[in-house]
Amino acid sequence: MSSTFVDSIMATVTARNPAEPEFLQAVKEVVESIEPVIQKRPEMAKLKIVERIVEPERQIMFRVPWVDDQGNVQVNRGFRVQFNSAIGPYKGGLRFHPSVNLGIIKFLGFEQIFKNALTTTPIGGGKGGSDFDPKGKSDMEVMRFCQSFMSELFRHIGPDTDVPAGDIGVGGREIGYMYGQYKKLTNSFTGVLTGKGIPYGGSLARKEATGYGLVYFTTKMLEARNTDWKGKRVVISGSGNVAIYAAEKAMSLGATVVAMSDSNGYVVDEAGIDLNAIKRIKEVERGRIKEYLDVRPKAVYTEGCAGIWTVPCAIALPCATQNELDGNAAATLVKNGCIAVAEGANMPSTPEAVKTFLDAGVSFGPAKAANAGGVATSALEMSQNSMRMAWSFEEVDAKLHTIMNNIYFQCRDASEAYGMKGNLVAGANIAGFLKVAEAMLAQGIV
Template sequence: MNAAMDEISLIQQAQRHHLVREIVEDEIDLEIGTGDDDDASFGNSSIMIVQEPAILSNEEQESGDLQLKKRKKKVVKRWRNEWADTYKWAYVDIKEGTSRIFCCICRQYGRKHRRNPYGNEGSRNMQMSALEEHNNSLLHKEALRLQMASDEKIVTVIDKSIHVKALSSRTSISIIEAVLRRDPHEAEFIQSVQESIHSLERVISKNSHYVRILERLLEPERTIVFRVPWIDDKGETHVNRGFRVQFSQALGPCRGALRYHPSMNLSIAKFLGFEQTLKNALSPFKLGGAGGGSDFDPKGKSESEIMRFCQSFMNELYRYLGPDQDLPAEDMGVGPREMGYLFGQYRRLAGHFQGSFTGPRIFWSGSSLRTEATGYGLVFFAQLILAEMNKELKGLRCVISGSGKIAMHVLEKLLAFGALPITISDSGGYLVDEEGFDFMKVPLLREIKAQQRNLREYCKTYNRAKYYEDAKPWSESCDLAFPCAAQYEIEQSDAINLVSSGCHILIEGSNMPCTPQAVDVLRKANVLIAPSKAAGVGGVAAGELELNRECNLMHWSPEDLETKLQDAMKQTYQKAMKAATDFGYAKESPDALAHGAAISAFLTLAQAMNDQGCV
């Protein structure tokens, strides 16, 4: 009797731990069926595969198969769910009849692959401990670096396709061909050059002397590429690459952003420097242009790691900086914290307190409007455009991409003007609130971003809002669009969605947010594009006011600075429209603003370069 009971108990235990093997490409995933397994029982119990007795009748077998299918649908990944989200590299396979956990990264990229680093012995806590130990091992991190290097090579091959625009002038075509021969793989820089030359065709055709000046302008005055070694909190050494491209100092000392992002490369540094050169030339303040940064990713790094990286970055770059030479500003991945660390190391190395880097809102900074200036300036610029059409922002639906400094300040200022901003986005998707954001909802959005949570959290408080994963906001019905995330965020399909959604005006908050194909779609649909070189002048204006001694002594109020910011945006808009009409573009043309901004900036630079000779 006892033997029979033991056999029944053994069969029930096997059924509770019935294993289903599911082959997905190269990985074998073990899923545990529903049962009463606890932390210890799974680790200490043996794995048994129980076959159905052969003496069952056909009806019983069919009934058993049906029950097995139903059971398979209800399978719960109790074991794997505990580590699958955290350790995405781990997978389960059978070796010598025993289930083992393996690392797919070490298996493919590791020089030494530990065959069975851990298996199914011990409790789940022991398994989690073993997984954490492998995740922090030097062998695993070496394999991760090899994987990242391999992925970067793949991206370089796939993503660096260059769209060559059709130009009407043979001279313009020859300039583009020269850039393509010299820098064939710098897609971002080449697109920026193409857009500018397309706007300058009428200028070049009227005066051939400008061709030689343009050829000189397209080659940076100084390109600095350097190594940035730093040590993390665990004592391990890392190496990143730093860039600074001082494009032109014809109008004055360079001002330009620093960007910390894994995608950063020389092409992006040159594109940022070139765009900043035109932007500064168009602004009321005559400044040179520069751009740079590093492929360092500040996300997931501790305060001390970021500080050590910034200090190492400045150890090389400080030689080329100074109030009369070049001062950096904020961009993606570089905020007040990073600028503070950079300036502190610069002051230490330079041995004096000359100037300040534009950006930080801390005690050694000048004005308090710097971080808001770019976002506010975009809204002021949109207001100027609408005023020419006898319209106003009040009541207009606006879609915004991004949720960083610029995007949030655009949202705030749109609310101040009575507009209806309905979207913001992050790396995972976008959030839409059809009722529109308001001043009561903005603090919640800021809290979510400050805690680095997903924007989906907003929907828990406001149930009518929706969060769409892996999507962009350009299909939402709108009157104005403010792309404030990154370059190339609007592709051809996104441009088609924007046109279909009723968008009439696009204000570029980020540098070059549209691909060439997207620009073609928008222009054919008569969507007015306000280029970032004109609409983004607000950051330049506030940065220069920050460095102005009179401003620092007077400590102007935010209201006074907003007035000066509005004046700067108005001057920029008027300069761009005047240049467009002088070269035959009608004010009503959607291309007038983009062409006029490039023409005005280039003519200012060309005059200075011509006066200074061939240098």
């Protein structure tokens, strides 16, 4: 059954979704991991649980016309893929980036199903976005785009139906503009978006949550190796929200972050990254990371992103984008003594890289587990909105810490139960799949 099951599923998915490599990669990883579950649970094969879970419940594509500051009409594409609602309303971010296409959104939405299930909160999987690029756009241009985007999206979302959040290119500014348009169109004040500003229903600790959660998950991996963050060299790709707050929490636990990057290149600061400088450049000035040299002239800037993984470190946190860390980079990290890798971005490691880490005994935290802190805290934001109350930063952070610990234990226990001890990739896929599959079995053929 082993090869036949995987080959059969992948043949169908490939035929239906040609030219969508990221989606096919994500599906294959999950299907390979859950094969032992299907062998033990024949009713799942009979009722086509896997065949149903790889097919989105709904795929929405729409035109987004808007007017730039020069009065020219621009046209972008909008997407929302509502993948699975077996355990709750669709939940997943919106990504604004030129690389966005249907395949990218489907890959992200598919991953979100299992990530959301691992949080143990009642949220299903979905994702959306546009090929719009907010970089270099004025606030007014971003506002006009967001209003046009929401003028179509609002028909398909709601607090009990689909609750989007932010992702690459969608921060507090974009969420605010979209929320304002949704409220105007529906004449309702609801928790339909998460990542909102604190004055209008946002949650404290949401901005920090994905990065903090990544570090909490990594801490459990380090504990399993009888070590911690103290004195460890850390390399973090990216310099957005996830990377910044992962760096902040890692530093607070005694680590030294020596390198960070953006889409143009990376900086290495052997004295330790000055995070306040990074925050100012990225969060306030929306600048490029090479400007870090204006603050720390002794730091080294290198054009291009791939070389960041040649910087020796004990812990690597890829927090930029999908497939940024390949097999060669993984081999270099192993050679340089890396003991732990945890994914802050969605699927940043290629299959070859993952295999390299697992074969070398490197502790590896897959994205759907390690970076689930963001969506977990979004679920906490939804709860606060429903109750019309707000928790303190410390309350939210404590709940996040508990959730991330529980995610680690779910992954660990599932990997051991199915004979793959230490393989948190398989453990995350199996644990997330089982929760969704049991709900689908209970609800019938829908």
